[in-house]
Amino acid sequence: MKKMNPFTFDEIFEQNERRIYYHIQKLNIRDPHQDFFQEGLIALWSAYEKHKPDKGPMATYFNFTIRNRLIDKVRKESRQTDNDEKVITERIKDHNDGNYFTTSETSYPLVDTTDIPVQDSYMWNCLKENLTSNQWKWINYFIIKDLSVKEIADLEDKSEEAIKSWGRQARKKLKDEELQKKLGFHTK
Numbered sequence: 001m002k003k004m005n006p007f008t009f010d011e012i013f014e015q016n017e018r019r020i021y022y023h024i025q026k027l028n029i030r031d032p033h034q035d036f037f038q039e040g041l042i043a044l045w046s047a048y049e050k051h052k053p054d055k056g057p058m059a060t061y062f063n064f065t066i067r068n069r070l071i072d073k074v075r076k077e078s079r080q081t082d083n084d085e086k087v088i089t090e091r092i093k094d095h096n097d098g099n100y101f102t103t104s105e106t107s108y109p110l111v112d113t114t115d116i117p118v119q120d121s122y123m124w125n126c127l128k129e130n131l132t133s134n135q136w137k138w139i140n141y142f143i144i145k146d147l148s149v150k151e152i153a154d155l156e157d158k159s160e161e162a163i164k165s166w167g168r169q170a171r172k173k174l175k176d177e178e179l180q181k182k183l184g185f186h187t188k
């Protein structure tokens with residue numbers, strides 16, 4: 001059975017609006033967007049709905065509920081700010097780390113190319129001359145820098161299908177016997 005309250009919430013609000021502002025000021029909360037006032041208003045409503053007269057005065061319960069709800073919101077926002085700062089710090093560290101290849105929006109880890117024989121400049125230049133610009137981009141990103149198709153697509157602002165097409169065309173050219181002879185790969 002729901003208890004009947006002798007006052008409407010509008011009357012309670014008119015009588016206790018200043019109570020919310022008091023707690024905001026007492027807790028030294030800056031509230032330019034009225035977020036904390038809204039939280040206090042919700043706390044006032046909750047206290048109005050849940051108050052049991054036999055447990056104590058309504059004003060005491062209002063004070064307790066409003067103050068604690070505001071403290072909870074301060075703690076929650078402080079945790080959120082701390083988490084946001086940690087994420088920003090990590091992103092800045094990743095972005096500024098010398099071990100990352102960065103674009104305007106994304107950082108990619110640099111690949112250790114010590115095992116890739118990039119030193120043979122004649123071979124790479126010859127290969128580059130025999131490929132289209134997009135096929136060379138695929139060789140460079142996919143084979144040399146070890147980026148995924150999705151990462152290349154993001155980097156080049158193209159669809160993944162377009163990147164896969166570049167790869168198919170490049171592989172087809174790499175199978176050409178004449179090109180293999182030029183590069184010194186022909187084994188037959």
